[in-house]
Amino acid sequence: MGAKSTPLAIKVAIYERLLSGQMSREIGRSYVLSQPTILKYANDAVEELRRIRAVEASSVLLGFLSRKLKMQCFQxxxxxxxxxxxxxxxxPYLVRAESINFAGRESADQPLSTRVSRSTEEEFLQIVSSLAEGHRPGLTSSALLRELVENYVAQQRTNRSTIAVASPQALQEPPAPVPSIDTEALLADVLDAVRLQLEHHGLKPSKSN
Structure with missing residues (x-):
């Protein structure tokens, strides 16, 4: 299930848990999501909530939701x-979220949890978080992992192509030596075969003097 298909109820539930004081890493483990994705979903929820009529009619809520997420969680x-x-x-969103087994889906966002050690996974997510806060804004662990895999496959494809081009010459076996021919023995065998055929037809070759 990709980010575009994530139910709004899940995003609101994530947002509510942040407001309640839970750490993004803890929430990420519950939903099998990276920290950058948790924060993105929470901000998505804020944008959607601001469009609700009851919120638009409340200056208090509009003022609250206009603050940065970090300030909302503090207030x-x-x-x-x-x-x-x-x-x-x-x-209503929280009730709906309880009926969605979001954590049980096949996660594309955090696929390392069952394949590498916990320390490696956490270090990888820290790298993703640093990149997302720096020159790769919005980067997720799945995006970086996909990029690494695609680059690796492309490199291996290039290596295979190089080997395939070089292999006909590199693997070419030296030509087998032409066996030497005993011409006298070969000629004798031919003459014997001819003699047998002549005798078979009732003819005998004349002997030369």
Missing amino acids: YPGDDEVQALMAPILA
């Missing part, structure tokens, strides 16, 4: 008014 736990206004808006 939410201690703001009773925002919590009271957000609760009925979030509730």
Whole structure:
């Protein structure tokens, strides 16, 4: 299931868990997603929630949702008014999210968890996070892994092509030596065969003096 098909209910549930104080890494493990993807989905949820009519009618909620995600997570736990206004808006999405087995899907975003050690996986995700915050904004672990695999396959394809071009000469066996021919023995065998055929037809070759 790719990012484009992720249900809004899941994104809102992720957002609500961030607001409640859970760490993005912990949420990522629950949903089998990388940290950058968790933050992206939470921001997607904010954008969708801002379009709801009840939110548009509330200056408090509009002001809250216009803040950066980090500031929202800092404000939410201690703001009773925002919590009271957000609760009925979030509730339907949270109920829907409970019925979706999102973590049980075949994840394309974090495919390393069952193939490498935990320390290797975490180090890889840290690299992805650093790149996403630097010169590769929006980069996910699946995108980087796909890029690495495609580059590796392309390199191997080039290597195979090089070997295939060189192999006819490199693997060409030296020509087998032409066996020497005993011409006298060969001629004797031919004459014997001719003599047998003549005798078979009742003819005998005349002997030369």
